[in-house]
Amino acid sequence: MIKGVARKYFEGKSCIFCDNYGLYRLSDKRVKCKHCKKKYSLRQLKRNMLVLYYFYLEISARKSSKELNLNYKTIQSRFMQFRRLIAEYCNQEAKKLNGEVEIDESYFGGKRKGNRGRGAANKTIVFGILERKGKIYTKIVENVSAETLMTEIKNKTQKGSVFYTDGWKSYASLES
16 A cells, blocks of 8 residues: 555655654654654554545545544544645745736625625625636635735735726725
């Protein structure tokens, strides 16, 4: 099951943190690196790799927990951790959007009946920028004030882009 590069980690030949050789086993069956002095369990590493593999295969957390004989909450928290790391990576790698750009905000969550949209309470506000035929940038914002939205727009778009909006008053200064 384990082949190639992963094999040297699972057999304890090379450190997963610094990639140096020089590991030795501890009495509790963990491994410690002579160079970076970090300790880790090969069993736990193997289990985490299997969880990552099931995440990659897009198998649900419930089914993965049954297949791997692990607690559902453990699998679910790892899956959420993977999603967070992927989102952080995508936001860091995202270049400034340009060309034809669509901008809008939306309100999510809350089970309270009553007002919808901008007048609703206990909702999470998500601001999004879409580059037509390109990338998407989203961010949870605290409010939809002009300052907040314009800061995000300036940080994530290039000057000279064409903006398409819904005409909300916070976007009024986009013309200039």
